[in-house]
Amino acid sequence: MSVTAAKGFQAAGIAAGIKENGNPDLALVVNNGPRRAAAGVFxxxxxxxxxxxxxxxVLKGGQVSAVVLNSGGANACTGPKGFQDTHATAEKAAExxxxxxxxxxxCSTGLIGVLLPMDKLLPGVETAAEALSEHGGEKAAIAIKTTDTVHKTSVVTKDGWTVGGMAKGAGMLAPGLATMLVVLTTDAALDNDVLDKALRAATRTTFDRVDSDGCMSTNDTVLLLASGSAEVTPEYGEFAEAVRQVCDDLGQQLIRDAEGASKDIKVExxxxxxxxxxxEVGRSIARNNLLKCAIHGEDPNWGRVLSAIGTTKAAFEADRLNVAINGVWVCKNGGVGEDREKVDMRYREVHIVADLAAGSETATIWTNDLTADYVHENSAYSS
Amino acid sequence: MSVTAAKGFQAAGIAAGIKENGNPDLALVVNNGPRRAAAGVFxxxxxxxxxxxxxxxVLKGGQVSAVVLNSGGANACTGPKGFQDTHATAEKAAExxxxxxxxxxxCSTGLIGVLLPMDKLLPGVETAAEALSEHGGEKAAIAIKTTDTVHKTSVVTKDGWTVGGMAKGAGMLAPGLATMLVVLTTDAALDNDVLDKALRAATRTTFDRVDSDGCMSTNDTVLLLASGSAEVTPEYGEFAEAVRQVCDDLGQQLIRDAEGASKDIKVExxxxxxxxxxxEVGRSIARNNLLKCAIHGEDPNWGRVLSAIGTTKAAFEADRLNVAINGVWVCKNGGVGEDREKVDMRYREVHIVADLAAGSETATIWTNDLTADYVHENSAYSS
Structure with a gap:
């Protein structure tokens, strides 16, 4: 369902030959609704x-009636020719x-520094347009995969209106956004300013707090398109919450499919x-390679959590810090706490709580462990 | 020779039983000179x-006559008892x-969050004192190893005076210092303020620019002790350069012995x-896990260099950036440059030059590749 769950949208996903292995690599999403409102975060x-x-x-123009997405090449660091290629892609879809x-x-995703094979991409846009369907959301989600092992979609349906979406992303996941392509659609009748507000609020606490490997992409894009086809204008709070839920669900799917990961780590x-x-503290913990290796080894090495906290400028006193791993307070008041042998780390999800004892605010960052498979996958990606 | 190359110093390295495997784990360095001047960076x-x-x-007191160093335990995050143990160690050596x-x-190094076995450490201090020798520098350097595969020493001898030193460090290498223990000695007749100035100048461009894994330790210490035994007071510039050379050499040895590394990467x-x-740009490149994996795979993936530069606040225009890998300008003006097939990456040292085209300043950061061996070593360290 994904981007076609909401009324007024068609989508397609096809193999244009951009990927040498013949897998689907081109997606098209079209808004046929009475409205063509949109918001974007980059x-x-x-x-x-x-x-x-x-x-x-395009977003500054105020209307988005279609999105062309390709995998198999990021079209990043490709100079004026790369920009001309993107422009030609939009012209072709428009025609x-x-x-x-x-x-x-x-939107493009794949290796940086390589020009796209336009002789395959432009005909692919025509093929995709012919394949457009109100049931094409799944195929579109499949066509944007790179190293993703599964495609990612999510839908929230409310009273008469729907928010749905698709995402791709498995590596280079880090904030400012989470390094991925995401297209969300809704049939709610809303204007750009409401869409923009809801999208920014949602990404700030979801995709922006997914930090698999600390590396920020050159291609991150999250788009929210509204067709108005449901002829319903939901209350802002309810709409924003639906968008947040879809973003949160897709963000979780990104983490669970992160390259080479064997553990999903919730840093609270x-x-x-x-x-x-x-x-700041959550990100510092989430990016600590030594800790991520320890979690991979199912070692509740809380010293590495404290080490990571110590590199931040956050308000705290070292001798008041507490750390729990999977419910066991292994560090109390900056020193040894409960017996680390009590920590059960057999399961995929690991929950680290860092208590700064300095106030009442909270934030959750999601990350993964660091594994030999991550090294392998990213040593060989471009070759 | 290491810390006993300069006149007026004795050292020892013994096995006190702190490490369960019976390897040397306690070092003692003593200043017997007419002066007990010192500087430290932490x-x-x-x-x-x-x-x-x-x-x-101790440094605030203005004189350092001895240094006790143990491996086998960092005595970090150990609360008031940990501090009492350090104090008792100093008292024992003093006695x-x-x-x-x-x-x-x-100085202590090893696992965080574990109290030291004082019943072994304190008798060890006595044993080490009995073993003190003017030829003990090598043994002291061996006793401070943790995951180091080799011990690290360096000596610069000038006209009548000497600077020598030892270092340990293999993991958790990151700036602010490079996460290691270092003791430097000199027989030059100098006061604390000169030592302090020379040491800070040296560490700023050497240890502070070694960034193996972006993780900053809780125990970093660099000490410089001056005995005055040579009865020579060198000119400041010459002395500072000698200290810098020893720090640079030891820093290079740390990088070459970094945990699991197969490539030493010079980011200029x-x-x-x-x-x-x-x-800032050098550190961002040096900490990019995706790039470090690519280098491990001998893949001159310059897109990941640009990605890393793009996350900084440094002055640059994206379309004026140039990147060379091992002498080949694979990225020119933010886009594809010379043929990446020309890049020869067979050797251990890899040289990345990032040209920001924004001024005339320069800095060099050293790092390592990210390998499955690094993951393995740091998954298993505490267990």
């Missing part, structure tokens, strides 16, 4: 891929669909002086 | 081990050597607007 990496630079302009090119967003920082402090 | 981690808290106090306890620095940032920019 990578904060200052090295932005051509499709990000283009789609930022085939009878829309304006400035209403066509483009509590009793921080501010939310910013909680996020 | 971890900037806010979670500091008991010996760091103690030795900072045996006939010095004041406040002149005895203490050139044409930056400021030295701070150059260091």
């Amino acid at each position: 990578t904060s990496n200052r090295v932005k891929a051509a499709p990000v630079l283009w789609s930022e302009q 085939v669909l009878g829309r304006g090119a400035i209403e066509v967003a483009v 920082v509590v009793n921080a002086a501010s939310e910013d402090d909680a996020v | 971890t900037s981690n806010r979670v500091k081990a008991a010996p760091v808290l103690w030795s900072e106090q 045996v050597l006939g010095r004041g306890a406040i002149e005895v620095a203490v 940032v050139v044409n930056a607007a400021s030295e701070d920019d150059a260091v």
Whole structure:
């Protein structure tokens, strides 16, 4: 269902031949609704891929009637030619669909620094347009996979309206966004400013707090398109919560499919002086390679948690810190706490609580363990 | 030779039984010179081990006549009992050597969150004192090893005076210092303020720019002791350069022995607007797990270098960035440059140059590749 769960949308996913292995690599999402409202959030990496630079302009235009997404190449660091290719992709989709090119967003994912095979991509856009269907959401989600082992979709249906979406992402997951492509759709009748507010609120506490490997992509894009086809205008709070739920679900799916991971680690920082402090500490813990190796080895090495906390500027006193791993307070008041032998780490999910004892704010960051499989997968990715 | 290369020093390294495998684990360095001048630089981690808290106090006292160093336990996150143990260690050395306890620095390294076996450590201090020798530098360097596969020493001899030293460190290498224990000695006749100035200048561009895994220790300590036994007072510039050379050499030895590493990576940032920019960009590149995996796979994946640069606040324009890997400019003006097939990555040392085209400042950060062996070693360390 994914992006076609909401009324007014069609989608397709096809194999255009961009990937040499013949797997699906081109997706198209079209908004046929009475409204073409949209919002977008993009990578904060200052090295932005051509499709990000283009789609930022599209969003400024105020209307998005289609999104072309390709896997098999990121079209990042490809210079003026790369930007021309993105533009040509939007022009082609516009021509085939009878829309304006400035209403066509483009997303690309794959290896950086390689030009896309436009002789395959442009015909692929035509093929995808012919394949458009109100049931095409699943195929679209499959076509945007790179190292993903599964495709990711999520849907929340409320009273007469729906929010659905698809995501791809398995490596290079780090905040500012989580490094992925996400398209969300809704049939609710809403304007751009409401969509933008809800999308930013949702990504701030979901995708922005997924940090698999600390590496920030050049291509991150999250788009939210609204068709208005449901002819219902939900109350803001209810709509924002639905968007948050879909983002949260997709973010969890990204973490569970992260490259080479064997553990999903929930880092919960509590009793921080501010939310910013909680996020800073959470990220520092989530990015500590030594801790991530220890978790892989099912070793409740809380010393590495304290080490990571100590590198931050957050408010805390070292001798008041407490750390729990899977419910056992292995560190109390900055020193040895309960017996670490009590910690059961057999399961995939590991829950670390870092208590800063400095306030009442909290934040949760999700990460993965660091494994030999991650090293292997990322040693060989481009070759 | 190491810490006993300079006149006026004795050292010893013995097995006190702190390590369960019976390897040497206790070192003692004693200054017998007419002067007991000293300088020290400590971890900037806010979670500091008991010996760091103690030795900072010792340095404030202005004189250091001895240093006790143990491997087999970091005495970090061990609460008031841990601090009492450090204090008792200094008291024991002071008693045996006939010095004041406040002149005895203490350094510990090993697992965080475990109390030291004082019933073994204190008798060990007596044994070490009995073993003190003007030729004991090598044994002391061996006794401070943890996961180090080799011991690390360095000596620079000038006209009538010497600077020598020893270091331990193989994991948890990251700036603010490089996460290690280092003791440097000199027989030059110098005061604390000169030693302090020379030591800070040296560590700033050597140990502080060694970043193996981005993880900062709780125990980092670099001490420089001066005996005055050579009865020579060198010119400041010459002395500072000798200290820098010894620090640089030891820093290189740390990188070459980093846990599980198969490549030593020199990240040189050139044409930056400021030295701070150059260091920020260098660290960002050096800490990028995806790039470190690519280098392990001998893949000149310059896109990951640009990705890492893009996460910084340094002054640059994305379309003016250039990147060379082992002499081949694989990225020019933010896009594809020379043929990546030309890059020869068979050798252990890999040289990455990132040209920001934004000024004339430069900085070099050393790091390692990320390997399955690193994961293995750090999954199993505490168990």
